[in-house]
């Protein structure tokens with residue numbers, strides 16, 4: 105090998121999308137280049153504009169653009185492939201530079217900047233000569249619309265070149281950015297700009313001030329740089345996100361997008377992953393901003409730092425069962441299998457069950473009962489007591505939210521309990537009566553050998569808290585006697601002697617839906633201290649009616665919270681519409697503060713979501729089937745090399761409830777011949793192409809194209825279920841509305857590039873007007 109090759113992130117992303125025939129030629133090119141960069145077939149030549157950048161030949165049509173990046177410690181020359189372009193798109197003014205904030209190598213392609221902007225800035229691009237082209241002629245000034253007599257006000261009129269420089273915009277783009285006058289021009293500039301420039305411009309374009317951008321975007325990305333850094337390409341290469349080109353590059357490119365998140369964390373994401381936290385920490389952010397990715401990398405980092413040993417000192421948990429399988433498979437692709445064995449991956453109810461199994465003698469376990477069934481039992485109890493003051497729903501809510509929610513063990517505790525957000529006030533005699541009724545209810549469940557999930561979680565929390573209390577007493581006594589042996593401790597059974605906290609680190613995803621009992625259990629499972637709990641959450645996506653203030657369950661995240669704002673999943677067009685669904689509602693931050701979607705944005709662009717009003721159900725399904733057929737045709741369009749993508753699992757239909765999911769599946773299958781798979785707790789079942797499920801099931805998932813069906817008033821929100829609260833319990837009514845609104849928000853943000861929402865009758869009031 106005479107040259108070492110690396111691949112710039114943007115170039116890698118571009119290559120993912122290219123035809124496999126170009127990719128194959130690219131592998132051959134890399135092989136030849138590493139053997140001998142000066143081989144005549146490569147025709148390596150510097151561009152005239154920037155001596156640091158050269159072009160080399162991949163095949164008749166494609167050129168690699170490369171930057172020389174010094175010589176490695178072993179004396180081998182280093183090159184960075186910054187782009188792969190059709191020869192017609194190679195021109196002399198291409199440049200590379202070292203960013204003054206991040207110290208990374210940046211490639212600037214003015215070719216993707218809009219013609220109107222180039223012309224206003226007086227720039228003209230010169231095609232680079234190529235053996236297949238006629239001698240280079242400057243590109244004639246592009247024929248663009250005449251400038252208006254009174255020039256339009258630049259979009260970033262409030263910024264000076266110095267501001268943009270301070271924020272880290274690539275030098276070659278500063279003047280251009282200041283001449284941009286329309287959103288379209290700005291979007292075009294952003295699409296082609298290096299990473300930090302794109303983020304800064306997006307921030308400024310969305311109305312953030314230069315100071316806000318500096319605080320939120322520039323500072324998190326900044327790194328300390330030595331004087332003279334701008335000329336040291338070899339050092340800059342070490343700071344740049346690249347993939348080393350070796351014989352594995354073929355696999356890298358074949359894995360496509362899937363690989364991107366494994367290799368390149370955004371600097372903001374990386375900082376959150378790598379920080380040493382002195383206690384519980386939390387990452388929040390809108391849908392698709394990479395919270396799960398950050399949580400996975402955090403697990404990998406914690407595992408890598410473990411001393412050698414056995415057992416599973418790290419817990420990775422999430423709310424839903426079907427997401428656990430997804431977390432496991434993503435983690436498998438991220439880490440060494442031996443380290444993977446040190447991680448316990450369980451969803452939260454499974455965790456509670458394992459605690460209960462451990463603490464229950466065989467034969468005395470209680471089986472689980474759904475909330476609906478439990479409500480029936482409560483109704484029976486009320487009927488037998490001829491109780492009419494409160495209905496079963498109200499009492500069940502009181503039980504789940506207040507009694508179980510706050511782990512109230514005695515009547516006295518209940519008398520004193522705060523009932524914030526519960527609406528209707530209850531005086532002492534009323535509380536006494538409610539306590540008695542609920543006592544009867546739990547006794548009845550007990551007698552049946554049944555318990556609800558919430559009860560199981562609360563019981564598991566108690567066992568764990570008791571265990572943590574014993575560990576603490578033991579530690580305190582040990583300290584009192586200067587570390588000696590505790591032979592005389594009351595409970596010195598061998599079981600007690602070796603009792604430890606279950607985990608050293610706990611990482612929680614989808615944390616917004618956990619109940620106070622879940623949190624108490626988790627808190628008790630890990631010793632308070634550095635790196636104990638890492639929490640990923642977005643309260644806009646809370647779809648179960650649970651509210652918690654972490655500080656009240658012994659989890660203090662103050663000063664250890666971070667926020668992600670860049671969506672990697674959804675296009676800006678989808679994101680704009682989704683944000684309108686939750687606009688106006690207030691969201692907590694799992695603590696005493698509030699959370700907002702401020703700054704939430706995407707660099708991806710796509711079609712605007714489609715809103716389709718239909719005449720009736722049959723019409724809605726017929727139009728849906730047509731849209732799915734069209735999507736399928738788009739997805740399966742053969743690539744240039746003839747390969748055809750498998751559309752299975754790329755499209756989905758999301759509905760409000762299970763019954764409707766069944767109807768949509770049956771109609772699509774029987775009337776339109778479209779095969780479907782139903783999303784269940786255990787993932788998609790049925791093997792068909794289009795996934796169908798309720799909004800709850802879509803949590804954490806993503807699809808290339810997604811349709812929401814039945815978005816009608818009366819269904820979203822479900823009037824028959826919640827209307828009664830409008831007068832009897834306005835607080836509950838508001839909570840139900842918000843839950844329903846959040847479900848639609850979750851659903852709409854699962855779409856990567858196409859979203860279609862349909863209804864018949866009156867549209868849902870949550871749809872953006």
Ligand SMILES: Nc1ncnc2c1ncn2[C@@H]1O[C@H](COP(=O)(O)OP(=O)(O)OP(=O)(O)O)[C@@H](O)[C@H]1O
Pocket residue numbers: 364365366368369370373389390391392393394395396397398642645671672673803804805806853
């Ligand atoms: N640094 C990155 N580079 C490339 N892709 C990324 C990066 N970070 C996240 N992604 C991709 O963005 C998508 C969303 O990521 P992820 O599921 O972690 O987001 P999230 O914030 O947990 O979303 P949600 O809250 O909606 O569940 C995934 O496809 C992921 O692979």
